[in-house]
Amino acid sequence: MKKxxxxxxxxxxxxxxxxxGGASEATKAAPAKPAGPVEIxxxxxxxxxxxxxxxxxxxxxxxxxEGKIKVKYEFQGNYDDEFAKIQASGGNYPCDIIxxxxxxxxxxxxSGWILPVQEYIEKDKYDISQIEPNIAAYYTVDxxxxxxxxxxxxxxxxxxxxxxxxxxxxxxxxxxxxIYEIAEKLKIVNPDGTVKRYGYGMGNYGWFFEQWIGKMxxxxxNNNNGRGKDYATAVEFDTNGGxxxxxxxxxxxxxxxxxxxxxxxxxxxxxxxxxxxxxxxxESTAALKSLLLNVGDKFEIGxxxxxxxxxxxxxxxxxxxxxxxxxxxxxxxxxxxxxxxxKFMVSPEMQxxxxxxxxxxxxxxxxxxxxTFKENIAKYPQFQVAIDQLHSSAPQYAGALLSVFSEARQIxxxxxxxxxxxxxxxxxxxxxxxxxxxxxxxTYNLVNY
Amino acid sequence: xxxxxxQRRLLQNTGRFLLNIPLMLVxxxxxxxxxxxxxMPPDEIYGNHLIPTSVKFTNYIQAFTNxxxxxxxxxxxSFIVSTxxxxxxxxxxxxxxxxxxxLQFKGKKILFIAVLATMMVPGxxxxxxxxxTMAQWGWLDxxxxxxxxxxxxxxxxxxxxxxxxxxxxxxxxxxxxxxxSNLRFLTSIVVPLSRPALGALGxxxxxxxxxxxxxxxxxxxSREFRTVQIGISMLYDIDAVSLGLMMAxxxxxxxxxxxxxxxxxxQLINGLMAGAVKG
Numbered sequence: 001m002k003k004x005x006x007x008x009x010x011x012x013x014x015x016x017x018x019x020x021g022g023a024s025e026a027t028k029a030a031p032a033k034p035a036g037p038v039e040i041x042x043x044x045x046x047x048x049x050x051x052x053x054x055x056x057x058x059x060x061x062x063x064x065x066e067g068k069i070k071v072k073y074e075f076q077g078n079y080d081d082e083f084a085k086i087q088a089s090g091g092n093y094p095c096d097i098i099x100x101x102x103x104x105x106x107x108x109x110x111s112g113w114i115l116p117v118q119e120y121i122e123k124d125k126y127d128i129s130q131i132e133p134n135i136a137a138y139y140t141v142d143x144x145x146x147x148x149x150x151x152x153x154x155x156x157x158x159x160x161x162x163x164x165x166x167x168x169x170x171x172x173x174x175x176x177x178x179i180y181e182i183a184e185k186l187k188i189v190n191p192d193g194t195v196k197r198y199g200y201g202m203g204n205y206g207w208f209f210e211q212w213i214g215k216m217x218x219x220x221x222n223n224n225n226g227r228g229k230d231y232a233t234a235v236e237f238d239t240n241g242g243x244x245x246x247x248x249x250x251x252x253x254x255x256x257x258x259x260x261x262x263x264x265x266x267x268x269x270x271x272x273x274x275x276x277x278x279x280x281x282x283e284s285t286a287a288l289k290s291l292l293l294n295v296g297d298k299f300e301i302g303x304x305x306x307x308x309x310x311x312x313x314x315x316x317x318x319x320x321x322x323x324x325x326x327x328x329x330x331x332x333x334x335x336x337x338x339x340x341x342x343k344f345m346v347s348p349e350m351q352x353x354x355x356x357x358x359x360x361x362x363x364x365x366x367x368x369x370x371x372t373f374k375e376n377i378a379k380y381p382q383f384q385v386a387i388d389q390l391h392s393s394a395p396q397y398a399g400a401l402l403s404v405f406s407e408a409r410q411i412x413x414x415x416x417x418x419x420x421x422x423x424x425x426x427x428x429x430x431x432x433x434x435x436x437x438x439x440x441x442x443t444y445n446l447v448n449y
Numbered sequence: 450x451x452x453x454x455x456q457r458r459l460l461q462n463t464g465r466f467l468l469n470i471p472l473m474l475v476x477x478x479x480x481x482x483x484x485x486x487x488x489m490p491p492d493e494i495y496g497n498h499l500i501p502t503s504v505k506f507t508n509y510i511q512a513f514t515n516x517x518x519x520x521x522x523x524x525x526x527s528f529i530v531s532t533x534x535x536x537x538x539x540x541x542x543x544x545x546x547x548x549x550x551x552l553q554f555k556g557k558k559i560l561f562i563a564v565l566a567t568m569m570v571p572g573x574x575x576x577x578x579x580x581x582t583m584a585q586w587g588w589l590d591x592x593x594x595x596x597x598x599x600x601x602x603x604x605x606x607x608x609x610x611x612x613x614x615x616x617x618x619x620x621x622x623x624x625x626x627x628x629x630s631n632l633r634f635l636t637s638i639v640v641p642l643s644r645p646a647l648g649a650l651g652x653x654x655x656x657x658x659x660x661x662x663x664x665x666x667x668x669x670x671s672r673e674f675r676t677v678q679i680g681i682s683m684l685y686d687i688d689a690v691s692l693g694l695m696m697a698x699x700x701x702x703x704x705x706x707x708x709x710x711x712x713x714x715x716q717l718i719n720g721l722m723a724g725a726v727k728g
Contacts, residue, residue, distance in 0.1 A: 047686035052517050074670045075683055085667055088577050153688065274495035286688035296492030358689065
């Protein structure tokens, strides 16, 4: 019996060393031999069809650069997971390129781990005007483009065109006054008083809050929206009046039954829209394809500009999504290879392909001239509205940069939930949001600067 | 007399079934609906359908055969990792539990309390520190990193110790008198007698390891070492939701963990109860 136990232990040890062998084989691939191709690692956060499209772009790059550069793509969970992982690994540089979401931008700039792509743009004399200016503006601070825009989207208003026609509505809403009016006409109430169909619906999603501030032409945080030489030290939406206007609209929508409360995030709103229970929702441009696919021929989908809070608001939408960051690995040949890869990823052909497969904007202006793009826009004419909306915005509405943005977004959603729950009135909601976000900013700044 | 008993039993059983079948259906609805979505045509998913009008297995085929997702490899990885962790914990926990229940040594109580105290530390607190250790050792992206940190657990030690305490002290003394060594006593007497507790521990550990997400995501990078839960998140994208494909992935992944439950169900319930009574 003693023998059996010994055997088990020995077996475990052998198993352990076997795995050890397998591991060293995998890890030793990282440093490139001068003779073979330069190997670089690319961390991304794209799942589903988007991940598949990304993989085929990387494969195409590897095919074109065979023997010279080899890019290894590694999925690292959703944006939040991936971001947590890069934060955890600190300065260990486990990758050469990382895709980070919009709201991680300030953190990455401050981290000291990255190389602004501007350096290579100047070294290589890359013509930056090829990149869509309203998209590049988001990732530009102090005239330095920090990361390469890659997957960009803006919010849009999706509406049920069939229901609009049935109700005899020809006007497309541009602001919330329009939405109140149209939603009333589209609402169907059962004889027992329950609502069968709502005219408008939206999830409790902090992204919209940020977008509406920009739509009013206002700043979310101080110090030039966090884009100045100095980082942001406090929110500004509480003192410039923008926050209160948004919360009042949100309050009205929920209290007067214009929209049901559709939980945090926007997934429930999307589901309600697809099933026809809600006729208008704000949602990302990138959702167009999956909405069309899921709706099928149940009804026709129309799209309009993201609605503004007041009729005469002068601002514009800013981009969400992600961009590609170059890590400062200190290895010249790997950084050169990374730059080649970035140029490839934003080339017109690749961006047209990316746009057709995913619904993100082509970040390169010239992508509009490619056959792939023309074919796609003929198939999905709704996408033209998204592009027009992007062009009608301006670089000064690029949106805020804030190191604790994901936390701030969560705080906004928590307070909107309490507003919906009748716990707080609009003013108290605003005060609570501002206080909590300021505290998060203060703590972060204290520790990191 | 006998017939009366039989009839009563039959009545009892029918009653139980009548009560349990609706209950079972209620509990199983989410699972059944998951399966239903996974075979539904995409435009029916949001169309208030509970049961698909036509059954399609394209989602399963895609999840399984698409080399980008590489599900077979991930299932194999999860299986290797979960099984090794399970066996490892059974060995280490029974050894430790044996010491804590049968042996007398100085500082036993303090040591045991120290072991229990580790149960109070949430995994989130140690995960970064553990990750940095793994990175320093160069163990990232390997089976070792997935397995080694979980080879023992306070919960397992506690569970088995409580079970061992139910053994009569005389058993140990008698064996000792006959010249039986500690190790022999453990392997030939204690382990066979504590099969329910060991089985419960095994099933519990297997499932826990199978369901891990954050740790495997942190310590692995390449697809050769990824586990199934990461596979499911690969199927999801916030801007491109394909519910059917995701649900197919979920079903593929829960089949092995569910079968563990079916096979070890008896041991699981017996074992957990046994610990609870004494504890």
